[in-house]
Amino acid sequence: MRRLPANFLLGAVLVSIVVGIAALSLIWTPHDPQTMSISTKFAPPSATHWLGTDQLGRDVVAQLMAAARNSMTVALVAVLLGGSIGVALGLLASALGGWVEDGVMRLADLGFAFPALLFAIMLAAVFGPSLTNAVLAISFINIPIFARVTRASANQIWTRDYVAAARAAGRGRFAISRDHILPNIAAAIIVQATIEFAVAILAEAALSYLGLGAQPPASSWGRMLSEAQTLMYLAPQLAIYPGLCIVTAVLGFGLLGDGLRDITDPRLVRAR
């Protein structure tokens, strides 16, 4: 078997760590992430508090773990939701062509031009800030991205002889999209989803940092960062830990996506 590219391996390791920690937090954290204890605030690292405690005496490790779970959940829901809608629109555009295709793609352009942050602020203004609204905003930016990738890949597959053979067998556009197009573009979609996962993690952190995402007392790397900001001189480590977590997660999914692309893209394979 061909050697796996380095970006794929490093990405896979980082992603395993982050996902593993998020999964572990479902059944075990060293302390309850929300329990405050003013008497032990700003505790240094110790056997009980591995990375110390924050300004309210909460255990930092427990908070980081709970925040990892929050981050993964948001990214997963947003990419699945926005991705499925985008893929469905892309398949539809490619299958029908003509004005439907033009229309969907113009809408995608419009969606692209519309920043997620603005959308999140609008949702927050109307419905109040919440994690749900942040998820919706991040899902929304994923729709045009997946619609474009799907349509471009699907258009290539529509020119294949096996699609002509399926048409010659009397199958319709939607059945062909499901049975022949989708499986053959799945690799491209999975690559995109992995990369968008990284983007979604970053977006969730940014929205929570701005107070538009996870609301107290829920743990989020972005919110930990914003709370630590005012204490930068007193306890800089409280900003560094969530920062490192964000970087690790984003880098991990980004590298994994790039690596998957290198593995699955036939043009690159042939060039190698």
Add this chain to the structure above:
Amino acid sequence: MIELESLSAHFGNAAALRDANLQIRRGDRLGIVGESGSGKTMLALCLMGMAPDSAHLTGRLSIDGRDMATATERDWRQMRSRRVAMVFQEPMAALNPLRRVGDTVMEPMLLHENLSRAEARARALSLFEEVGILNPEQRLRQFPHEMSGGQRQRVLIALALACNPALLIADEPTTALDANVALRITDLLQRLARERDMALVFISHDLAAVARATQEIVVMYGGDMVERGPTAEVLATPQHPYTKGLLGARPDPAEAGRDANGKRRRLPTIPGSVPPLHGLPQGCRFAGRCPVELAHCADQRPVFTPTEPGRGAACHLLSETGHD
């Protein structure tokens, strides 16, 4: 059963198919020959209702007496596989790499005939046997990359036969295969057409294969049907200069392309190559490459001239001697 009356296909003002006339009845085995770019695939796609959207079609096409001019995609889908079916040129490309071949072959049965999966599977199995696939049980579960070109072409033939079509179109079914396999596929198609009393349109530029498989032949060049007649007669005594050139270009199996000293001889070919569509003369498409061209050939279109019952060609030489 299927009738074409001056069917033309234009891309802009370039004609990929000009005034094609054809009648196909049950049990007919018709060969269509011509160099690449002569419009053979376009003709086949028209019969399937699958001409590209950019092609502008004129003329009449009827299937089972029904004029297909008003047919929607939905109507065509009812025709495909049940009335007309097609085998494509590239067996490597015509099977979905991610789908088990058995599932592919069962698709049209599940779609058109409401068979249960078990019934469809049983029929796929018997089709695999009919088209000469060994170990059909095991083959049904395989992916295309596990099969050779010849086996894949047999799978595609089984797919085309899935709903028992009245007409099977095979578009250069043997071009991508090596000679021995090509021969067996040719014989298979011929046998299937006879045993099932099914019409066969066999498109090829392999004249030997067409001679084996068909009774009637149509020679095409530049979108025109230039000569037609019983296969054996047309190949023995061609009347159109293009057909003569095509026969001269044939690698004769008897001589095996070697000269008297046993050295490889260059095959005679028709001088020049098929010009692009928009570069074709408006009169006789063959003008410019024709060795016996007359002065007015490039501008005036020769009419189809019957020379014997069921035989004829479109060439000024014939129409003029005919008028004398």
